[in-house]
Amino acid sequence: MFSCSSGHKRYFVRVTNYKTIVEQQAEVDWTVWLHDKGLAAPEVLFSKRDRSIESITYKDKEIRMVVYREAPGEHAKKKEWNKETFERLGEEIGRIHSMSKLYQGNTRAINDWHMNDEYNWRKYIPKVEKRVRETMESIFRDLEAVPKTNDTYGLVHGDVWLENVLVESNKLTLIDYQDCEKHFLLFDLVVPVYSAMEYSFDGNGSIVKYVHELTKAIFQGYARECSLPPSYLDHLLLMFRLKEVADYLLMHIYGHEVRGEEEERLFNLYRIKIEQNHLQYLITKELVEELKALAV
Structure with a gap:
């Protein structure tokens, strides 16, 4: 990402060949559609040739660029990641999910999550990590058995972590x-x-209480805009475990070559967490039942 300005306005230019041109065009088209519908997505600027993606040749390689107008707001400070912010975030995600069920664009070019190479645990997790591989096999097998319906499966942002949320006074x-x-x-x-x-x-207070508070807040906001069948909340722990192993996979993909003492400590910490299924102590049955009541 490169930032640039014109007058008093600021823009961001994304330069990437991360996906094929067809896949990238489908992603940008959906983003444009979301913004046009007034949903929580940045504005894409079109070129003079009326294209949302432009290509140039640099050092004998084709490079694709997308230009975004600077979105309003700033990254929230740590103390602002509270139940009020998460309730608003849940509403915005709910609007995106609800409206996207009506989207008529090229969704065929947007991959199902398990087709992405970043989830290829057999390729990236060393065979010596036998317990981790067994755990991942179990998680992915359980996910294959989860039914997919229009009310539970569809287009998602996929990476709504803190750095990808901008907060303004009345807008996310x-x-x-x-x-x-x-x-x-x-x-x-x-x-x-x-x-x-x-x-x-x-570190202040209980992390269990913190996780439960934010989880209930984001689901409370979401329920105002989009509904999930209560039975699907039985898969909540499974989705948290998927997120954890996905992060561990990324560590192996991008951070395996150079490991200092701190990196090795982090790898070992994640490995222990995955092998011991520590998330079961955070995502409790009591929490799931409370969320089911919100979903009704």
């Missing part, structure tokens, strides 16, 4: 739709809570 904007995918809608609600647990909990 989600940025960086690059990882959008077809996924369980529940996953978009799990990612921000998991992110807050990892990056915002400051």
Whole structure:
């Protein structure tokens, strides 16, 4: 991402070949549609040739660019990741999910989540990590058995962590739709809570209470705009576990070559957490029952 300005206005230019041109165009088209509907997405600027994506050749390589107008607001401070912010975030995610059920664009070019290489645990998790591989196999097998319906599965942002949410006084904007995918809608609600647990909990009070408070807040906001069948909330822990192993996969993909002492400590910490299923102590049956009451 590159920032630039013209007069008093600021813009961001995304330069990437992360996806094929067809996949990237489908992602940008959906983002444009969301913004045009007044939903929480950044504004894409079109070129003089009326294109949302332009290509140039640089050092014999084709590079694709997308230009965004600076979205309003700022990244929230740690102390602002509270139940009020999460309730508003749940509303925005709910609007996106609800409206996107009507989207008529090229969704076929947007991958189902499990087709993305970043979920290929057999490829990236070393065979020596036998317990982790067994755990991942179990998680992915359980996910295959979860039914998919129009009310539970569809287009999602896919990466609603703290750095991808901008907060203004009366508005939230989600940025960086690059990882959008077809996924369980529940996953978009799990990612921000998991992110807050990892990056915002400051050690004051109980982390269990903190996670439960944010989870109930985001579901309360979501329920105003979009409904999930209460029975699907039985898969809440499974979605949290998917988020955790997805992060561990990314660590292996992008951070395996150079490991200092701190990186090795982090790898070991994640490995222990996954092997021991520590999330079961945070995502309790009592929490799930409370969320089911909100979903009705």
